[in-house]
Amino acid sequence: MKRSLTLVLVMLLALSLVLTACGPKASQEPGTSTGDETTSQGPKVLRFAIGSEPPALDQQIATDTYAIMLGNHLYEGLVRVQDGKVVPGMAESWEISEDGLTYTFHLRDAKWSDGQPVKAQDFEYAIKRLLNPATASEYAFQGYYIENGEAYNKNKITDPDQVGIKALDDKTLEIKLAVPTKYFLALTNFISLFPVRQDFVEAQGTAYAAEADKILYNGPFIMTEWKHEESLTLEKNPNYWNKDAIKIDRVEIAIVTDSNTAMGMYEAGDLDFVGLPAARVQEFVDNGQAKFYYDGSEFYFQFNVKGRNPEVGKFIGNANFRKAFAYAIDRQNYVDAVLKNGSDPATRYVLPLLSGVNDLFANEYPLEFYPKNADPAKAKEYLDKALAEIGTTIDKVPAIEYLTDDSDSARISAEAIQDMIAKNLGIKLEVKQVPFKQRLELMNKGEYDLVFAGWGPDYDDPMTYLDL
Structure with a gap:
């Protein structure tokens, strides 16, 4: 493949080993407590910087580190991987056939950010969209594990219904693999296999995922503001199925290409953690603020x-x-x-x-x-x-x-x-x-x-x- x-x-x-300087806590709005007592008075805000504008947030187009990082917070696939273990995501349960070729996922009650339900059809459409040659996705190969996925992507067959993925009903998704693949379940946690809703994508056309309001979200956060080449703001998604487990209310992400500028923002209290410039490493190691x-x-x-x-x-x-x-x-x-x-x-x-x-x-x-x-x-x-x-x-x-x-x-x-x-x-x-x-x-x-x-x-x- x-x-x-x-x-x-x-x-x-x-x-690569990341070295960051970390502040003590996520920030709070002015006037709220920073002690051990309850902080219900104001939202909890996490602030950090990334080195460049994410080129694309379209689930089936994205390839870069920043888009994938953001995608894991804005969207959710069938499962999540936490501490190396596969845990339920949009699918609350699943079965794998004895021959390892057929996966049957049972979706939970979950909603898109516009309040409509997330359906098995959204996954079927997304993965066929990934494999569609017209999409020209660099990550189409992630769908080659699926029966006839590679053949469809390479125009050896033209009928998408021959690809081994099918919504059996709104809550049941069946995926048939070309060969048994032990890591396929974990792979469904990858952005390329995340769901998209056909009616919304087609309504947006080429503008899909180019702006904050041109995206539908089904993950823990929604993006409320995207100032291109400047910043992104994420806020807790009130429609997320597991919203009570999300302890951060807002995430403020600055786009800063110069590491020394980002370092200055951290020292001014404008960021909660920052990647350390090489010249400052030993200083922060010595004072105990560096995390590897x-x-x-x-x-x-x-x-x-x-x-x-x-x-x-x-x-x-x-x-x-x-x-x-x-x-x-x-x-x-x-x-x-x-x-x-x-x-x-x-x-x-x-x-x-x-x-x-x-x-x-x-x-x-x-x-x-x-x-x-x-x-x-x-x-x-x-x-x-x-x-x-x-x-x-x-x-x-x-x-x-x-x-x-x-x-x-x-x-x-x-x-x-x-x-x-x-x-x-x-x-x-x-x-x-x-x-x-x-x-x-x-x-x-x-x-x-x-x-x-x-x-x-x-x-x-x-x-x-x-x-x-």
Whole structure:
């Protein structure tokens, strides 16, 4: 069930560890108590910042970290995954056939934010919409587990009724898989498989999910305001089935591309937690305010093996040329001197935290492929092989465009990578910084040579990486 790509994920850089400074509590409106006594006088507000505008909040279109994070609070799928365990979501119960191929979900009484009921038909429509070739969803492959899902998405069949998902009635959804898939239940917690309501989507047309009032919500929160490139405001959804379990009344999210600006907002009391700039890490570790946690992401070089033009493509398309990059990067120095946030050098493709058959995958398959430190001699060896195969010399290697985001941390990262490649290979990288949304668009169009990209697991199984 792999996607067909014209790129190669060649060189891992870091397994991401998030380092934040955290305030003591979610904020309250002025005039309310911040002590241990009841706080019923005013709403509880959580305030934090994200690094860029979410490009899309359409359940079947969204691909980025911010949209997925927001989606988990604005929408709800058949199940949720909490502390690694699958718990009921929109489905209050389910049965799985003995052969592992048929899942029957029984939906609870739940409502959309406009008061209409969430129905099994909303899930059927959403997943067929995901797989519809006209939707052009990058995450359509998440529906390939379903019988005939891949065939429909690739136009091998044209009748959506042949796809193995069917609303048996308003409260009962049946999904038939192509093959038994042990993590499929957890996968239904992923945004691409979240429900949408056909009448609302079709009424909004291309404007669907582009503004706060162009979305229907069935999750714990609704978005009441979306100031593009500036902020988003979420408020507790009064129609959510489990609203009494939601203790936060409002979430205020600032969009801040500069980490030092976000840090200043935190110190001014305008944010409740913040990602720490590298220069401030030790200070907050020493004063006990720093909190570390793995966010499950890894970062890597993504090469467009065709290049932006044939001249660049003949180099990037050479396997030995890419291997030279792999050995020219000092991952340990990168995480220690550049990130400074406790991240680990990425020496393997599948994250060590993911489950295997009976143990962690890393314990069952302990291969560490990439070195932690640069190996300039080996990098030069692969570069010489590449140049010989191409029939050229090092002075004829063109500058390679290095695409990355427009944040200050992305600039610092790019400068460090640029220096390592120049020092160990004698190759020039031209850094191109663009807004996050534009980077995704350029990647989708193949208009780049080399991009600094990342991936976080969608579910707890190695296939979340091996399917890339």
